[in-house]
Amino acid sequence: MPSVLDHKLRKIVEHNNRMKEQLELPRIPVSQASESLISYTQNTKDYLLPSIWGPPSQDPFASQSTGTCGCSVM
Numbered sequence: 835m836p837s838v839l840d841h842k843l844r845k846i847v848e849h850n851n852r853m854k855e856q857l858e859l860p861r862i863p864v865s866q867a868s869e870s871l872i873s874y875t876q877n878t879k880d881y882l883l884p885s886i887w888g889p890p891s892q893d894p895f896a897s898q899s900t901g902t903c904g905c906s907v908m
Contacts, residue, residue, distance in 0.1 A: 881890040 879887045879890075881887060
C-alpha cells in the first residue's frame, strides 16, 4: 500500500517532468512577437472595422446565390 510520502514524491516528480517539457518549448522574444502581431493587424483586413478598412467589396461569409433565395422549408 503506497504511503502518503510515496504519493507526494510521485506528484513532485510528475510536476518536475511537466516543467522540463515546458522548458523544451520553442520561445521567441516579446519584441519579435509584437512585431509579428503588428504586421498581421496592419496587413489583414477586418471588415468589422469599416472606419479603417472601408466597406467590404463582397461579403466572404454570404452564401453564393444561384438565382434562388437559398431558403429551405422543413
